[in-house]
Amino acid sequence: MLSRIKHRGPDDTGEIHRGRVWLGHQRLSIMDVDGGAQPMSDPGGTTHLVANGEIYNHRNIREDLGHELFETGSDSEAALHALIVDGPAGLARLRGMFTLAFMTDDGQFLVARDAVGVKPLYWARKPEVTLFASELRAFDEADRPLVESFPPGCCWSPESGLVRFADAVPAVLRPAHRLPSDTEPGVWGDDLLKSVRETIVAAVENRMMSDVGIGVFLSGGLDSAIVAAVAAEYALRHRQPLPTFAIGAPGSSDLAAARVVADHLGTEHHEIVMTAEDAMTALPKAVRAIEHFDPSLVRSAVPNLLLAEYASKRVHAVLTGEGADELFAGYDYYHQEPFTNPDALQAELVRTVNELHHLNLQRCDRTTMAFGMEARVPFLDRDVIGLALSIPPEHKMIGPGREAKKLLRDAFDGWLPEEILRRGKEQFGDGSGAKDVLEQAVLAAPEVAEAEGVELRSKEEAAFYAIWRSELNGIRPGSTLGLFATT
Incomplete structure (x- = not known):
């Protein structure tokens, strides 16, 4: 074993x-x-x-x-x-x-x-x-x-x-904390912004401890950019380098955005340009590594795996932006029915935080540890979770003049270029270009005649399931994987 x-x-x-x-x-x-x-x-x-x-x-x-x-x-x-x-x-x-x-x-x-x-x-x-x-x-x-x-x-x-012995989300935070009747959704004071900022800064700095090299996976999105900004401040104070790592297909939006962030922060930036051939070669390795066949996880695992392989030759640990979307309502579906109700939104945020270990955290751990490199997730610090889920969900809802994660964006106003601070959400597999370059693999994939009681939702999932089944013969999908809970 x-x-x-x-x-x-x-x-x-x-x-x-x-x-x-x-x-x-x-x-x-x-x-x-x-x-x-x-x-x-x-x-x-x-x-x-x-x-x-x-x-x-x-x-x-x-x-x-x-x-x-x-x-x-x-x-x-x-x-x-x-x-x-x-x-x-x-x-x-x-x-x-x-x-x-x-x-x-x-x-x-x-x-x-x-x-x-x-x-x-x-x-x-x-x-x-x-x-x-x-x-x-x-x-x-x-x-x-x-x-x-x-x-x-x-x-x-x-x-x-x-x-x-412990809960990811304390019971007291599972119901929504109601917004006072005299408070307007999306309007917050400096005290809340300071609390959000200082709690996240502390979480990032705690995760900078290392006797060997440490870096940041920088997708160019808001969450990893915030982590990189805090880590860069810490590295500057401690007179140590901060490598950042980004990956994407030629011309991908992620590569361009990550470059803007790295230039702004002055990090030691590394770019990996992922070709269609690279992605195709990495696909079966990614499914094997993450031990999962969910399409959204596999799409993001392919560039993650390639990035980890490169970064592991330079550092032993990296920080990532995992968890921010689940805490601050970053995904589009959080802003659609039935989650336009504050109580329903809070319940869904709590549910997705509790399910992360089956999904994004599984992908995050496996793609990095496949090359003996550790991924650290400051947004999932106990204090960050506690603070974020104590904030009334009305403050996380979109509306006129309120984009998704506006509270998080405002808390780090001035830390990042405005074009990054206000950049819209893009799934890693999409922004990196992995989704597009993997389409040919899906089209060429053989049909799966029998899926052992698993309902395969698309030909893409069936293609990934075929790889998964060949690698993990005997595993019961429902007993170990948080399937059908991704967004």
């Missing part, structure tokens, strides 16, 4: 076996490159942890628990000691994106996944053993019919079973 996901952590392999528990880890070295090997153990060598992801508040945890406990500079060690000190309650200390497995020599075992599900985790429960892995491909073909997505915000132990 471990060898099948070596691409996720090409820098080192580690494993440990105690009693009935086996832990294995493929390491991508980002924090404490020399001292952060995994599995990680306490000084007495009786407690052990493997983790995937980043604990962004690890320095605060060190202060709280005492520096004398720590032997490395790895952020993962903060998770180890939080669990040693507090048991499963220690998961509440962790701020970041992570999956982890923790065990002790006396037989305790715990596995957990972050509340949003930024980092992937799957499990297969058999009578004699429970298996966990970061990707579907890790499981033996005989076990694949049993594989399920491990739910975000949950932990599991043999004694307690599955227990929820």
